[in-house]
Amino acid sequence: MEPRKVPIKMNQKDINDAVDYLYTHGKKYAEAKAQRTYLEEYRKSQKAMLMKVAMTNGVKTVAAAEIEAYADAAYVEILKGLAAAVEQEETLRWGLVSAQARIEVWRSTEASNRVMDRAAM
Secondary structure (H helix, E strand, O other): OOOOOOOOOOOHHHHHHHHHHHHHHHHHHHHHHHHHHHHHHHHHHHHHHHHHHHHHOOOOOHHHHHHHHHHOHHHHHHHHHHHHHHHHHHHHHHHHHHHHHHHHHHHHHHHHHHHHHHHHO
16 A cells, blocks of 8 residues: 655745744854853863862862862752753754755755646646
């Protein structure tokens, strides 16, 4: 049994909406990615600062200072912020991918329609 083909109906408004989404959310995605990158780098700086404080407060080894830094509430807060930033970036990224896919489906459908129109003549 041959699988049933379901026609995909997209109108010009759908395509315009997809293009608008790409335009308006591209900048938001860039901002979200910049925030994630900033937090990734700041996390390293925060760890170094916390390790420095631990060493100043009598911690004897780098490994012990690292444990202190990882356990610090400020470091944990950065990790929470990083998780939120990654979630926001990925949400925007997949929205952009979805809009691009809708445009590609429309392009393929239009090309198929043109071929069918020529064959019907």
